[in-house]
Amino acid sequence: xxxxxxxxxxxxxxxxxxxxxxxxxxxxxxxxxxxxxxxxxxxxxxxxxxxxxxxxxxxxxxxxxxxxxxxxxxxxxxxxxxxxxxxxxxxxxxxxxxxxxxxxxxxxxxxxxxxxxxxxxxxxxxxxxxxxxxxxxxxxxxxxxxxxxxxxxxxxxxxxxxxxxxxxxxxxxxxxxxxxxxxxxxxxxxxxxxxxxxxxxxxxxxxxxxxxxxxxxxxxxxxxxxxxxxxxxxxxxxxxxxxxxxxxxxxxxxxxxxxxxxxxxxxxxxxxxxxxxxxxxxxxxxxxxxxxxx
Amino acid sequence: xxxxxxxxxxxxxxxxxxxxxxxxxxxxxxxxxxxxxxxxxxxxxxxxxxxxxxxxxxxxxxxxxxxxxxxxxxxxxxxxxxxxxxxxxxxxxxxxxxxxxxxxxxxxxxxxxxxxxxxxxxxxxxxxxxxxxxxxxxxxxxxxxxxxxxxxxxxxxxxxxxxxxxxxxxxxxxxxxxxxxxxxxxxxxxxxxxxxxxxxxxxxxxxxxxxxxxxxxxxxxxxxxxxxxxxxxxxxxxxxxxxxxxxxxxxxx
Numbered sequence: 001x002x003x004x005x006x007x008x009x010x011x012x013x014x015x016x017x018x019x020x021x022x023x024x025x026x027x028x029x030x031x032x033x034x035x036x037x038x039x040x041x042x043x044x045x046x047x048x049x050x051x052x053x054x055x056x057x058x059x060x061x062x063x064x065x066x067x068x069x070x071x072x073x074x075x076x077x078x079x080x081x082x083x084x085x086x087x088x089x090x091x092x093x094x095x096x097x098x099x100x101x102x103x104x105x106x107x108x109x110x111x112x113x114x115x116x117x118x119x120x121x122x123x124x125x126x127x128x129x130x131x132x133x134x135x136x137x138x139x140x141x142x143x144x145x146x147x148x149x150x151x152x153x154x155x156x157x158x159x160x161x162x163x164x165x166x167x168x169x170x171x172x173x174x175x176x177x178x179x180x181x182x183x184x185x186x187x188x189x190x191x192x193x194x195x196x197x198x199x200x201x202x203x204x205x206x207x208x209x210x211x212x213x214x215x216x217x218x219x220x221x222x223x224x225x226x227x228x229x230x231x232x233x234x235x236x237x238x239x240x241x242x243x244x245x246x247x248x249x250x251x252x253x254x255x256x257x258x259x260x261x262x263x264x265x266x267x268x269x270x271x272x273x274x275x276x277x278x279x280x281x282x283x284x285x286x287x288x289x290x291x292x293x294x
Numbered sequence: 295x296x297x298x299x300x301x302x303x304x305x306x307x308x309x310x311x312x313x314x315x316x317x318x319x320x321x322x323x324x325x326x327x328x329x330x331x332x333x334x335x336x337x338x339x340x341x342x343x344x345x346x347x348x349x350x351x352x353x354x355x356x357x358x359x360x361x362x363x364x365x366x367x368x369x370x371x372x373x374x375x376x377x378x379x380x381x382x383x384x385x386x387x388x389x390x391x392x393x394x395x396x397x398x399x400x401x402x403x404x405x406x407x408x409x410x411x412x413x414x415x416x417x418x419x420x421x422x423x424x425x426x427x428x429x430x431x432x433x434x435x436x437x438x439x440x441x442x443x444x445x446x447x448x449x450x451x452x453x454x455x456x457x458x459x460x461x462x463x464x465x466x467x468x469x470x471x472x473x474x475x476x477x478x479x480x481x482x483x484x485x486x487x488x489x490x491x492x493x494x495x496x497x498x499x500x501x502x503x504x505x506x507x508x509x510x511x512x513x514x515x516x517x518x519x520x521x522x523x524x525x526x527x528x529x530x531x532x533x534x535x536x537x538x539x540x541x542x543x544x545x546x547x
Contacts, residue, residue, distance in 0.1 A: 101354050102354070170386070171390065171392055171393065173349070173352075173386065173390075174386070174392055174452070174455070175402070175406075176349055176352070176379065177349060177379060177386070177456070178379065178380065178384075178402060178403035178406065178455060178456065178458070178459055179376040179377065179378075179379040179380035179406060179407065179459055180376070180402070180403070181376055184406045188402070188406075189392060189393065192393075
């Protein structure tokens with residue numbers, strides 16, 4: 001019994017090889033990430049301080065902090081998400097829960113998938129044409145946020161639809177069988193059991209829009225803007241603003257004699273903001289998962 | 295034709311796209327009886343039930359003609375399908391515990407119908423769980439999740455939920471395929487009790503189950519009625535149609 005035939009030995013060897021290869025790939029994914037973060041933090045170390053966050057750039061951006069850029073990014077991301085998250089989630093609920101499987105729904109689904117794959121620079125040009133010029137918003141926070149919202153919308157719709165579809169069909173049928181309307185079913189069963197996935201999808205878009213330079217470059221972001229330090233309401237919607245991603249680009253390419261650590265410090269702040277938001281989203285997901293009910 | 299029919303199906307045709315699955319069938323379901331429907335897979339049993347409670351509407355390409363009359367009203371023409379579905383309880387083949395507490399599972403339908411009174415709901419939940427022979431097992435943990443119950447318990451929970459909107463007709467679609475024989479027998483006892491209060495349509499793959507429970511049995515095959523008669527006749531040595539005899543005795547399948 002249990003003798004090792006050559007076939008079994010080959011199989012076991014294949015198993016070991018497969019596990020090793022897959023394991024190495026997983027490791028290969030983590031290593032660059034750690035290296036990037038480590039490298040950035042080491043290079044940025046001399047500049048990192050609380051003051052760096054809450055003071056404005058001075059001396060042609062060679063000194064001071066990055067407050068105006070940080071605040072600009074917060075404005076852009078916050079406003080764009082306030083626009084795209086509700087529209088995207090509601091649209092996805094319609095598409096997944098109400099729409100009949102006909103040509104209309106298929107066209108929308110096709111549009112969503114394709115829009116999600118459009119490069120950000122194309123969205124930037126669309127934003128320039130539609131919001132800045134046609135709608136007459138000019139280069140402003142509003143125009144830039146709208147552009148970011150248009151960019152994130154299809155991804156939010158796609159991820160929300162995915163989460164909704166993960167709720168088993170049998171739950172819906174059970175509800176319909178006892179006379180519940182579609183909305184009652186969505187409200188009581190579908191949404192409570194997909195909210196963690198929906199929120200994760202939405203929050204992931206924070207990092208995406210915070211990191212994008214192209215869509216805001218033409219539509220509202222500027223190299224430099226004078227601002228009151230530490231004031232959270234310093235920008236108005238019609239203003240142009242600075243943004244971290246744009247600031248990083250500017251400092252690296254346009255400003256001579258900037259401190260060596262400055263671009264790295266900006267990158268650390270950008271990365272830190274994104275990681276902070278992602279951590280919150282993961283914590284939220286873990287919390288909501290723990291209440292998962294089947 | 296019986297005079298006191300709870301449900302009268304007349305020339306019911308159902309097609310999904312170009313494929314017709316029910317070819318114009320007509321029969322009466324008498325009041326306060328268990329009415330058995332037997333037939334092999336793909337014979338249209340489930341589709342028939344879906345016409346009665348109008349969940350057939352959810353199939354985008356379904357086309358229904360003919361009539362399904364419940365208490366003299368053609369349900370195919372009913373606009374308020376939600377009230378219709380409350381009048382007709384439906385138990386699916388696989389147990390579905392909603393991801394809610396046991397209490398909320400049973401209270402779901404009355405709440406969806408607008409019932410808010412906690413004391414009324416309490417009484418209703420207890421009565422339905424008792425009727426479904428589940429009360430004694432869960433009465434101390436009504437707050438725990440319905441999805442955590444065992445398969446047999448979840449099927450009884452499903453039946454309790456179907457009873458919670460006080461239906462006049464209860465349709466059971468192969469309710470016993472996912473549960474053990476002991477639980478099946480308990481539920482069968484429950485059904486014998488329930489037929490005093492409501493009309494029951496029992497779709498089943500287990501020929502013996504129909505023989506045990508149903509007063510009348512319909513043999514459906516490929517979307518057509520082969521035979522409909524009192525169960526004694528259907529399950530006798532000499533039913534009206536030779537196909538019935540062969541199916542009941544497992545000679546073809």
